[in-house]
Amino acid sequence: MPDRSHISRRSLLAGGIALSAAVALPGCKAQMTGLLTSADAHPADYPTVRAVEFMGRWLAERTAGRLGIKVFPGGQLGSETDTLEITSFGGLDINRVNFAPLNSVEPMTLPFSLPFVFESVAHMRRVVDSAVGDEVLAAMEPHGLIGLCIYDSGARNFYNTRRAIRTPADMAGLKLRVPASDLYVAMINAMGANAVPIPYNEVYQSLAQGVIDGAENNWPSFVSARHYEVANYLSLSEHLLTPEALVMSKASWDNMPPGDRALVRQAAQLSVAEMRRLWDARVEEAKATIAQSSVEVNEVDKEAFSALMRPVWDRFITTPAQKAMVARILEMGEG
Secondary structure, three states: OOOOOOOOOHHHHHHHHHHHHHHHOOOOOOOOEEEEEEEEEEEEOOHHHHHHHHHHHHHHHHOOEEEEEEEEOOOOOHHHHHHOOOHHHOOOOOEHHHEHHHHOOOOHHHHHHHHOOOHHHHHHHHHOOOHHHHHHHHHHHOOEEEEEEEEOOOOOOEEEEOOOOOOHHHOOOOOEEEEOOOHHHHHHHHOOEEEOOOHHHHHHHHHHHOOOOOEEHHHHHHHHHHHHHOOEEEEEEEEEOOOEEEEEHHHHHHHHHHHHHHHHHHHHHHHHHHHHHHHHHHHHHHHHHHOOOEEEEEOOOOHHHHHOOOHHHHHHOHHHHHHHHHHHHHHOOOO
């Protein structure tokens, strides 16, 4: 397999179409080997990017360099919605995505995305490491995706350029960026603000130009994307602890020998511990950075926000399977 380190988004799309056609034709299926491509919207030094690079090094060591991973960080290949589509038809081998764009693809990813469904990071990790996490990953296969593992995304908080947010009343009139997800839009609107879905890599400019008033994300993203330079109010709502998924194209997966598939799975599982180690350290670093900045940090009346979320849960959690999964998640909480 040729080195694809200089591949463009356009050629990825073309390559994906060609690969899909080859898989569909009898006798055209060739086994995949060599350098796998991976996309991430986060910057090059972000824990998820470094975790996938860890996977690549581990694979290279175990196969004497026959397998490896080339990561394209920083949204080089497009938004998460774009790269997810590219991955699903085989134009990209591996992709790290938030659960938000997966919500419109697979209904069983929705329980992980519910506001206030997780009580803490420990609760979230306990759930994704259980059979519940395995079931969510397996549910992606009919959509052309192989779920490899689940990474952290931390507690998401609100930040904006206008005022401190302490109660739902403070949300009135604010234009807040959200990922491309109907659930996120419903959540923000139910809280009293106006949801504005735009790509992650456009948030900084949109904040600086006043296109949006604020956004919501975790501590490391708030710092690594430099949003704290333009948004002076950080409100610790912790409304979401939605994890992130590492997925592989089923077309790429099916073209790999069974032994290589096993290696990729093992590398992905090992990368979770590495990602969490890096993540926990990054959270503390981000908090220290904000403590030295001009950002005003305030606590939030979480119960007041949580009380507004039942209609959102009822709108998106509609099937018996989804309701059963939510019940299992809540049972694994501390309270």
